[in-house]
Amino acid sequence: MTDQPADLLAAAATVLREAANAAIHDGRTTWQIGSTCGSKSPVVVDNPGVPTVLIETWAPRLEAVNAYLALVGPATGLAIAAWLEDEAGFQRHAAAGPEDSEHALAVARAVLGQDGDQK
Numbered sequence: 001m002t003d004q005p006a007d008l009l010a011a012a013a014t015v016l017r018e019a020a021n022a023a024i025h026d027g028r029t030t031w032q033i034g035s036t037c038g039s040k041s042p043v044v045v046d047n048p049g050v051p052t053v054l055i056e057t058w059a060p061r062l063e064a065v066n067a068y069l070a071l072v073g074p075a076t077g078l079a080i081a082a083w084l085e086d087e088a089g090f091q092r093h094a095a096a097g098p099e100d101s102e103h104a105l106a107v108a109r110a111v112l113g114q115d116g117d118q119k
Contacts, residue, residue, distance in 0.1 A: 020077030
């Protein structure tokens with residue numbers, strides 16, 4: 001990979017798309033808060049009727065963590081990957097500079113673990 005903005009954006013889109021696709025079960029891309037017979041608290045499920053993807057967090061703020069995980073499930077990851085890919089195309093084919101894709105590049109760096117300013 002080079003330091004070109006289009007390459008960075010494309011690499012992040014690939015990483016995110018692969019991770020989102022790997023998290024999909026039975027074609028279900030949307031996650032939500034639900035429960036199972038064995039869960040002691042709300043969990044993240046991909047089908048409230050017959051949950052097949054479960055994430056149960058034990059974080060101090062587990063309800064907030066679960067809500068966030070449901071929000072950024074595979075459907076969101078795939079949408080962001082598509083946006084990053086579009087931005088990569090824009091960077092390759094338009095008279096664009098990095099400043100024209102500033103927010104997309106910030107997301108790409110975060111996806112690739114290159115954002116040193118995140119806390």
